[in-house]
Amino acid sequence: MSMTRDEESSEVVGAEAMQLLAQEQAAHAKTRQELIDIQRRLDECLDQHKRDIGLIEARFQTALHGARVCVFSQDCALHYDYVSKPLFGLPTDAILGNADEDILPASACAPIVAAKREVLATGEPRDLEISIERDGIIWYDVHIEAMRDPAGRIAGLTGAAIDITGRKESEAHLRLLMRELTHRSKNLLAVIQAMARQTAKHAGTTERFLARFGARLQALARSHDxxxxxxxxxxxxxxxxRSQLGHYIERDNPQVAVDGPTVRLKPEAAQSLGLALHELATNAAKYGALSRARGRVAIGWQVQADGGVALHWIESKGPKVASPMRRGFGSLVIEHNLVRAIEADVELAFEPDGLRCRITIPASQLLEARDALER
Structure with missing residues (x-):
């Protein structure tokens, strides 16, 4: 059966339509697969970004946890909407949602609020230090910057507050040390000048002066060390x-015995007593027990009922001792300098079997145990 021309034309059109439909379906399938691939890659990128952000956040939190830094942000009304850790001596839940006026004393609030409002108005960052009295003084170094939205408009503030209390305390301690150093330097100069005058007065010759003055300077230096x-x-x-008599104590057959409880002297007392011990040792080495191999010196001390300390210097087995006709510089250092400098009580006894010296150091010249521990 033969087809008419119209039937043949319809069959051709139908075949072409089917071909176009198949092509269109294939294109849709290809596009769909491409979209699926794009979505998969986007999901992978999103997952990777989430992991990267999580890692950055973890590192950020670790850094903040180990540092004395708090990161914060505030809206344009200056209400806190984020704080990374407790701030201003307050827990985070006492800060979030509040403004500085709600949580800070007026003395600390005024300067920081003024700085933040300036940043909101100008967009320029600001740095300032504030102190807050809350169970002691807390110092912060605060950095503030404007936070902007995608359009570049100021949308709030972000900043960091660093606890610098330790640094401020160290600076205050350093200033105190500098004042004390100035005071002690003047005192030391006065001691050296007096020592030079008295040594020259009793030396007789330049050579003797240089030897004696040099030895006394070394004794002073040992105390300072x-x-x-x-x-x-x-x-x-x-x-x-030990610093003044170590060479006698550390011998195989020591000539000096030392015994006494733990006692800590204030700096001026250590300086004055060090010179006195040097003069006692020098006298013993020239004229007393330490001038003979069999001579002995016993040094001991006990804490008194009033908190002071009584130190005893007892010589034995040395040459026979007689009271000197005149007092030399050593006696002046022992008897007068200790009394004047640290209000010590000094008793010198020139016993036939050896010199005896008792030095009572007042409690005001001693460091209490807790003072030594807190330094």
Whole structure:
């Protein structure tokens, strides 16, 4: 059966339509697969970004946790909407939603609010230091910047507050040390000048003056070495004795015995007593027990009922002792300098079997145990 021309034309049109439909379906399938691939890649990128952000956030929190820094943000009404950790001595839940006026004392609030309003008005960052009295003084170094929306408009503030209380305390302590150093330097100069005058008065010759003055300067330097090691907080009485008589104590057959409880002297007491011990040792080495191999010196101290300390210097087995006809510089240092400088009570006894010296140091010249621990 033969087809008419119209039937043949319709069949061709139908075949072409089916072909176009198949092509269109294939294109849609391809586009759909491409969209699926794009979505998969976007999901992978999103997951990676989430992981990266999580890692950055973890590092950020770790850094903040280990540092004395609090990061914060506030809206344009200056209400806190984020704080990374407790701030201004307050927990985070006492800060969020509040303004500085709600949580800070007026003395600290005024300068920080003024700085924040200036940043909101100008967009320029600001830095300032504030102090807050809350169970003691807390110091903060605060940095403030404007926070902008995608259009570039100021949408609030962000900033960081660093706790600098430790630094401020160190600076205050350093200023105190500098004042004390100035005072002690003047005192030391006065001591050296007096020592030079008295040494020259009793020396007789230039050579003798240089030898004696040099030895006394070295004794003073040894006391200062102890004080420097302890940052000028004071010195142990035992260490002070060893610094002036160590070469007699550390021998195989020591000539000096030392015994006494732990006692810490204030700097001026250590300086004055160090010179007195040097003069006692020098006298003993020239004329007393330390001038003979069999001679002995016993140094001991006890804490008194009033909190002071009584130190005893007892010589034995040395040459026979007689009271000197006149007092030399050593006696002046022992008897007068200790009394004048630290209000000590000094008793010198020239017993036939050896010199005896008792030095009572008042409690005001001693460091209490808690003072030594808190330094």
């Amino acid at each position: 102890l004080l420097v090691q302890e940052s000028w907080y004071g010195a142990s009485l035992y260490d002070l004795v």
